[in-house]
Amino acid sequence: MGKSVAALRSHRRQIARALCAALIGVGLGWLPAAPARAAEPLEVVITYVTQDEDRVAPLSLLDSLLTDEGLMGARQAITENQTTGRFLGQSYQLKEVLIPKDGDLAAAFKQALGAGQRLFILDLHADQLLQLADLPEAADAVLFNTRAPDDRLRISDCRANLFHIMPSRAMKADALAEYLVWKRWTRWFLLHGTLEPDLAFAAAIERAAKKFGAKIVESRAYEYQATARRTDTGHVQIQRQIPVFTQNAPDYDIAMVADESDIFGEYLPYRLWDARPVAGTQGLIATAWHRANEQWGATQVQRRFQKFAGRWMTERDYTAWLTVRTVGEAVTRTKSADPKTIRDYLRGDQFQVAGFKGEGLTFRKWDQQMRQPILIVGARMLVSVSPQEGFLHQRTPLDTLGYDEPESSCRLQ
């Protein structure tokens, strides 16, 4: 019963959204046309690929379960590219390939390739990404990873046709580490989940500790199983459980949590045995985007997105938004939608794109990861932005975050 009501609501939302899109279309059409151009407009098609999956409600009731995360960022950016394109005789179109849970991802992707599409936003996990990137038909396509933070995609499993807009786990852990080292909170008590992504983030924290001279005083696994998210009296148990879980630790400055699965990290603040702050995947976090960011004109894009999507912009919305802007920038400057021209331009010295981070964003040539400042945020406010002052690098301070060229086996040409 509850399910059908929810389904109905979601259906209503879809209708409202479709109406909205139609109205926006009308609005755009109504705008006086830019000066007439004789030539046919350059058609630029960007294809957004995602696959449905089982979703678990976020631990905090403040966050809603989103089904269009990423997609709304891409849609928003397409309208912006359209506005710019209007002045240049370029027309942008977003094709959406939304594959059901049991759908054939590779087949749908091949179909899009067969239709001539070559520019792809991939809102997918690492294994799915590699499956698509390695298809012979995709060799001359340009694929953008807007979701998977896996370091291996930037090292041993890097691919020439794959660019990464989402920062890697190592970049995020390093960003956090630089800030904590600046604070001189260098004794870390690592609390990690036991699922694969949790262990991967824990590894990134361990690597960051070594890199920046912090010490992990103890590493402890949270073995409890995931439970129901919504309970009426859950706090009573948790209030007793977390202090017990965190007692008898060696002296430490901050608890570092690695819980990408969102199972226990939110329970830690204010409940640790010791009076210590929490950072990592919960508490103070490192992220490409946050709804609290208002630096460098970000308020404008936050407002635009809120108006457009009816909700906050998430990190995945931001990376999708940034991908469409990145393609738009390459097309605008090269006056071409040819995938090879775009790839060469993105890898070249001329390319940079503004992403409300206070400086131009570029790609690392060896692994095609986008360089970017990383936001350090608490639940409600921006706390800092890394790289921190004083962390120097011969190329750019941004390359102090993540795997630098000498540390990476990847050498893309």
Next chain:
Amino acid sequence: MPRLLLLATLGLLASGHAATARTIYVSNEKGNSISIVDGDKLELVQEVKVGQRPRGIVLSKDGKFLYICASDDDTIQILDTASLKLVGQLPSGPDPERMALSPDGAKLYVANEDDNMVTVIDIAGRTVATQIPVGVEPEGVGVSHDGKWIVNTSETTNMAHFINAETAEITDNVLVDQRPRVAEFTSDDAEVWVSSEVGGTVSVIDNRTRKVTHKISFQIPGVPNEALQPVGIKITKDRSKAFVALGPANRVAMIDAKTYEVLDYLLVGQRVWQLAFSPDEKFLYSTNGVSNDISVIDVDAGKVIKSVKVGSYPWGVVVKD
């Protein structure tokens, strides 16, 4: 004795100066106020409370009114410069940030960041004359001295849009580097200079061909390239010098405006933002957003001579004699 004479002369000079009663107006983005600075004594006289997030400010042609973009109140407030009281508002469209006055003083051109429009305001009628759709996140507005052309920059579209003031139509769109901010015409209207904050350059656009003819870039030993973020631009009438505020580099670049060569980098306060000349162009004032002060630059000497504390997050600056 000669010393006394000298002092007397200086005294005379000073009082002579005071007679012109130079006033510097500074908008304080976070302070929600306008700082009134005595331009002769270079002292803060008063802070006037205004609307929320005041940014762009412009003086009316007769100097009697100061127009203030109160961005978070979605309006332009009118401050009487004699009584220092708010006496009215102009309809601005949402989130007005920067604006420019037409040379005849009759119109204001306002960039509305939130809805991709340039709003043209009829000042006498206090009405919106027209709205012109432009690129994403319109920012800077420059008006040619003959009043025929408006140049608007759009931050996310990365263009300078040339708008025919008479027909209110865009005739040319010139691509510049990332996140363009300020557009400033040379006094002969031959060129428009456009600063790109993220791109780190100033594009010089020929107003006849509408092509970028020069790109000025900056380099300061010991300052990372990312920190060189050009925003405010001012060019002397005789084009002997131009000044460009470089944001978090905490410097103002002094440029030979004929050869485009950077002559010097003047160290000012933190996060230098906007610039304004005194009417005689002997002094240049810069707002320094992070250090909450303005720097005073002697234009001929090319030296910073003083800094004056103002309100919180100083943003815009204009000067009246």
